[in-house]
Amino acid sequence: MSSKSFWKPPKAIRGGIPVCFPQFGNLGLLEQHGFARNRFWSLDEDASPLPPANNQSTVDLILKSTEEDIKAWPRGFELRLRISISPGKLTLIPRVRNVDNKAFSFMFALRNYLSVSDISEVRVEGLETLDYFDYLMNKERFTEQADAITFDGEVLHIYSCAFNLNISLLAGNRSNSSSLCF
Numbered sequence: 207m208s209s210k211s212f213w214k215p216p217k218a219i220r221g222g223i224p225v226c227f228p229q230f231g232n233l234g235l236l237e238q239h240g241f242a243r244n245r246f247w248s249l250d251e252d253a254s255p256l257p258p259a260n261n262q263s264t265v266d267l268i269l270k271s272t273e274e275d276i277k278a279w280p281r282g283f284e285l286r287l288r289i290s291i292s293p294g295k296l297t298l299i300p301r302v303r304n305v306d307n308k309a310f311s312f313m314f315a316l317r318n319y320l321s322v323s324d325i326s327e328v329r330v331e332g333l334e335t336l337d338y339f340d341y342l343m344n345k346e347r348f349t350e351q352a353d354a355i356t357f358d359g360e361v362l363h364i365y366s367c368a369f370n371l372n373i374s375l376l377a378g379n380r381s382n383s384s385s386l387c388f
């Protein structure tokens with residue numbers, strides 16, 4: 207967590223991996239990025255069986271709709287998050303269960319912060335040819351042309367169809383790189 211982050215409820219702290227649910231950003235009537243990141247989650251006592259452990263430690267968390275949530279968003283849900291850690295790898299597996307008596311749609315995102323020592327040395331690879339909306343340019347749509355994105359100011363792009371991607375964040379040299387798989 208950055209030393210510049212401070213937590214002043216009801217605003218969420220900026221850092222870690224905020225879980226955006228059931229709304230992303232301000233694309234709805236709820237608070238920014240939905241309420242899930244501002245709730246206390248519980249340990250999931252009823253988690254589905256684990257796949258064979260491969261040198262990894264796992265914790266299962268759950269968030270269930272409360273009466274307060276239902277007033278703002280009238281759907282019955284269970285949101286589960288399995289967090290697994292093994293050497294050099296962090297895996298998060300979210301699952302949403304509808305416990306309502308009707309179908310509902312929702313938005314979900316893991317909006318992770320990454321700590322870098324010098325932003326001018328960072329390159330993000332793996333987004334070439336994807337379409338994106340540039341939120342600093344009136345949400346205009348563009349197609350990514352660059353084989354690597356670098357940063358000399360604020361960048362706020364929302365990429366579409368960024369699934370099954372292996373995005374590399376390179377800071378300085380390749381031995382410092384991280385891969386993000388979606």
Ligand SMILES: O=P(O)(O)OC[C@H]1O[C@@H](O)[C@H](O)[C@@H](O)[C@@H]1O
Binds near residue numbers: 218219224239341362
């Ligand atoms: O500060 P928050 O609520 O965690 O949001 C972080 C960012 O989330 C993005 O989705 C918004 O487009 C940004 O404007 C915002 O700064």
